Structures are given as structure tokens and as C-alpha cells.
Amino acid sequence: MTPDRPAVVESAGIGRVRVTSYRDLRLLVDTYTSHLRDLGIGIGERIILEADVTAQSIAMLLACSAAGLTFIPVSPETPAQRLHSMISTARPALHVQPTDGKRDALPGGVGTARFDTAGITVVERPPTGRSLRREACVTDPAYMIFTSGTTGRPKGVVMSHRAVVSFYRAMLEYRIVTPRDRVASTSPLQFDFSLLNIGLALGSGAAVVPVAQQLVRWPRNFLRVLRETGATQVNGVPSIWQQALRYEPEKVAALDGLRGILFCGEEFPLPELRRIRELLPQVRIINCYGATESMACSFADVPDPLPDDLERLSIGSGHRGAELLLVNEAGHVIDEPGVPGELYLRSPALFSGYWDDPAATRAALVPDPLCPQSGQLVLRTGDVAYRGHDGELYFCGRSDSQVQINGNRVELGEVERRLLEFPGATAAAAVPLPHAASGTVLGGFVVVSNDAPAADAASLREFCADRLPSYMVPREIRLVETLPTTTNGKVDRAALISSAATAG
Ligand code: ADP
Numbered sequence: 001m002t003p004d005r006p007a008v009v010e011s012a013g014i015g016r017v018r019v020t021s022y023r024d025l026r027l028l029v030d031t032y033t034s035h036l037r038d039l040g041i042g043i044g045e046r047i048i049l050e051a052d053v054t055a056q057s058i059a060m061l062l063a064c065s066a067a068g069l070t071f072i073p074v075s076p077e078t079p080a081q082r083l084h085s086m087i088s089t090a091r092p093a094l095h096v097q098p099t100d101g102k103r104d105a106l107p108g109g110v111g112t113a114r115f116d117t118a119g120i121t122v123v124e125r126p127p128t129g130r131s132l133r134r135e136a137c138v139t140d141p142a143y144m145i146f147t148s149g150t151t152g153r154p155k156g157v158v159m160s161h162r163a164v165v166s167f168y169r170a171m172l173e174y175r176i177v178t179p180r181d182r183v184a185s186t187s188p189l190q191f192d193f194s195l196l197n198i199g200l201a202l203g204s205g206a207a208v209v210p211v212a213q214q215l216v217r218w219p220r221n222f223l224r225v226l227r228e229t230g231a232t233q234v235n236g237v238p239s240i241w242q243q244a245l246r247y248e249p250e251k252v253a254a255l256d257g258l259r260g261i262l263f264c265g266e267e268f269p270l271p272e273l274r275r276i277r278e279l280l281p282q283v284r285i286i287n288c289y290g291a292t293e294s295m296a297c298s299f300a301d302v303p304d305p306l307p308d309d310l311e312r313l314s315i316g317s318g319h320r321g322a323e324l325l326l327v328n329e330a331g332h333v334i335d336e337p338g339v340p341g342e343l344y345l346r347s348p349a350l351f352s353g354y355w356d357d358p359a360a361t362r363a364a365l366v367p368d369p370l371c372p373q374s375g376q377l378v379l380r381t382g383d384v385a386y387r388g389h390d391g392e393l394y395f396c397g398r399s400d401s402q403v404q405i406n407g408n409r410v411e412l413g414e415v416e417r418r419l420l421e422f423p424g425a426t427a428a429a430a431v432p433l434p435h436a437a438s439g440t441v442l443g444g445f446v447v448v449s450n451d452a453p454a455a456d457a458a459s460l461r462e463f464c465a466d467r468l469p470s471y472m473v474p475r476e477i478r479l480v481e482t483l484p485t486t487t488n489g490k491v492d493r494a495a496l497i498s499s500a501a502t503a504g
Helices: 022-038 055-066 080-090 161-173 192-203 219-228 238-247 249-253 270-279 358-364 412-420 457-467 493-502
Strands: 006-011 017-021 046-050 070-074 094-098 111-116 119-124 141-146 156-160 182-185 207-210 233-236 260-264 284-289 298-301 314-316 323-327 341-346 365-367 377-387 393-398 402-405 408-411 425-435 439-448 476-479
Touching: 006 022, 006 055, 017 022, 022 055, 022 119, 046 055, 046 080, 055 070, 055 094, 055 111, 055 141, 055 192, 055 207, 070 080, 080 156, 141 161, 156 161, 161 192, 182 192, 192 207, 192 233, 219 238, 219 249, 233 238, 238 249, 238 270, 238 425, 249 270, 270 284, 270 425, 284 314, 298 314, 323 377, 358 365, 358 377, 393 412, 402 439, 408 412, 412 425, 412 439, 412 457, 425 493, 439 457, 439 493, 457 476
Parallel strands: 006 207, 046 070, 046 094, 070 141, 094 111, 182 207, 182 233, 233 260, 260 284, 439 476
Antiparallel strands: 006 017, 111 119, 141 156, 284 298, 314 393, 323 341, 341 377, 365 377, 377 393, 402 408, 425 439
């Protein structure tokens, strides 16, 4: 044990960093835990933790676990209406936010409190009742995360301590960082990617470097914080790199202390990935695939060098102790290479269920297709993939990302891949657009790099027409500066669809 080593390294303004050692973090966790216990909230009750990722909020979530309370991480940017709907669904005993948190006017019946380095200060006492619980156990919910809804309506994903610990153990076996590393975490607290980063860093004896959302959005500030905090590993969705690669490539190249990048959440556009490889040849890049329902399911190193003819990145196979299966529409396991099927995950790190939604839970946690007799449940991911010759998997898209265009089945990911082959294209999204006469037409949104030769919608359409059947050529093509993103930083397809509708 080296308690003086940094556990959390935060930017504290230009040129300044704040370091919290493992010892100080431990002390803060102990203080919060004892204050939580003093509140008399029963084991198993829920707490909304509304905060950015900071040393204090990390201590608070650890304290919740120590006190046997389920935390629900929420970002301060969450609209009031969404927060209120989470409260009415999850019925938490307490809402906690930092002392300088801006949230007010919460519905009655919920206790409220504030926290800082001194501990927890109660504003409105939480309701206390007789609890039947004596002990917290490993199958209790550690946390509940409301998904952002890019894969359907928001659902409360309940994860047990057992699932989280199994996932962390498996992740640590992939040997991503060492105690010498500093892991920049760029996701908001409500996105379980931030919990992955915290577990990765603290489980490895390394330091977490939380990067605030407003810094991630400005490439110059983002890169400055990475430099000033001495980050050696950067974890985030692919979009965190988009602006930096476009406007500050020399500053990206100057990150000579960086050793690793891990991305998760969506496919990395290959042209941007190639650019990162050129600018940061020393960096190991890991593709992490998975959903909130299991934190993540696989890790795969991106090949170095990237072959010129590479079509797709592999997502690898399940992490240690888990297995990813491909299942066809008849429910049979697919073994041959090249045949697409739905990904099913057999794992000890599965979520327990969707909060108060048994029908949705039954649809996602299904009998193991390999051995339905065992009673064991597995996760139906809703994602489509196929196997390569060595058994490695290739992600093709969500099973619901297939759309019908004039009676033809179109895989949106396929259209995106072709758009990305356009010279100078760095990112692309294909979306179905409602159309009065034709029902649905395809829309293509493309980002082209600043130094590429002049491009327009007509040249892009011609490019697609040479490479795709006519029904797959987007009817609406737009060149855009950037693709809009959700609060979790993934491409916001709903925003693209409504932007096309507004523009007429
Ligand atoms: P949300 O629905 O809130 O976006 P998730 O983060 O759980 O929630 O989304 C998980 C989905 O993101 C996966 O089912 C998959 O479709 C996609 N995804 C995650 N990681 C990757 C990856 N490395 N490559 C491609 N797609 C990914």
C-alpha cells in the first residue's frame, strides 16, 4: 500500500492541479460513510448523487456502497423534468449534491443534502422508517443508471455489487494501466463509462483524472488539461477527439506522455482513428464494446499499424470469464465466420434487471441458448455482429438500425462506411428521415476535414451512386461542421433527424 500516491488528480484552473492521495480519499470516504449512517437511511435505500466527476463525488459513491445504499448518478446538466421523472420512478430517500450545486425545488418526500470536504450537511431530513435489512449483501444493487435512451426509452439499469466487482476483476486482467498511470475520464458521472474509468484507475493503483464536461467540449482546454494533469491514458467516446483533431492537431501530437487511449460507446470513425495513429504513434488504442447492462463486455487492441484495407475494427470476444455468442433469428447459435447474428452475453457481470419493469427485463435477460435447461439467464444485447476467421467479432450495428427504404432493407452502418470513404471525410452518420410522399428516405450527414479539397453534396451523392445500390444512396446529403452529440457524447441521431425536418 502506498497511501501517499495520487488517487485523483483534478485541474484547478490554468496551470494548477489538485491532487487527492489514496489516504485523503479514504478519509473522505470514511467521513461520508459515517455521516450517511447517521442519517438513519435503511440499507438498500436509494440516493441520487447529482455531481460532476470529482474527488468528492468519487468518495461519495464509494461511501454509498460502504453504507449499503444504492447510488443513482446524475449529471448537474440533467433537465429538471428528467430528474423529477427519475425521482418518481426510483423513489430515492435522499438527493445529494456538492455545496455549490445548483439544483433546487425537488419534489416533497425526498431528503436533500450537500457535501464538501468537511462532510455531508443535511438540508431536508430524509424519511426514516423501520427497515427489515440488517446486512448489505453482494447481490444488492450497487447503483442504478438511467440510460440515455439512444437504444430505446430510458430505463433504470440496476447493477449489483457482484456484477460490478466481476466486471472490474475481468477488466483488470486485460492490463490496461499500471500504478504509474493517470487515467483521464471524460464521461459525465451518469454515464457508466465514468464508473469503468474510476474502477480501472483505482483498481490498478493509478490516478483518476476527471475532465469536466465543459473542458472536453473545447479542444484547446481539453488538451491543456491532459498536459497539465500528466494524463497517460485517455478514456472516452470517440467524439471527444473530433474537434481536437480538426483544429489542434499539433497540440494532439505534442501529448508525448500519453500511452493509451480507450474508447467505448460507438464505432470510431476510421479516418479519425488513422489520424490519431499518425499523430500519436506511441499510443496503445483499445476498443471497448458493451452496454450499460453489463458495464462492458469486451476489450480489443486496435491493430498497429492499421491495415490500409481495414473495413471494420474488431470488438474482440468476451472479457475474461464471459462469452459472447451470436444467435440467429431462429434462436440457434451461429458458429461459422461471416454470418451475422445478434450478440448474446454470458457473463457474471450482468445487470439484475430494469427498475420496476419486469417485461423489459424479461426481454433482455433470456435463457442461455447454449443450455436453456440450466436456468441461467444471459443478456440479449440487440446488437448485430459476425465472426472473423479467428473467432473475433465485428460489430455491424444495432438490430434496430436496419430501416426499410422503398421496401429494401438498408443497414445504416453500411451507408456510413461508404460515406466515410469519401476523400477527406472524417465522420458520417446515416439516418432515416420521415418523408411525406415516400414514407422514409435516407439522410447522410458528413464532416469533411478542413484541408480536404472542396466538396459538396452533389459530389458526395455521385461518389455514393458509384459504390452503392441506388436505394442505399442518401436522398438528403448535408455537409456539416460537426455531428451533434448526446449528453454522453455519442452521435445524436434524433437531433440529426429533427434538424433535417426543421430545415424542410
Ligand atoms: P445508451 O442506450 O444510453 O447509449 P449504452 O451506453 O448502454 O447506452 O449503449 C450501448 C450500445 O452502444 C451498445 O449496445 C452498442 O450498440 C454501442 N456500442 C458500445 N460500444 C461500442 C463499440 N466499441 N463499438 C460499436 N458500438 C458500440
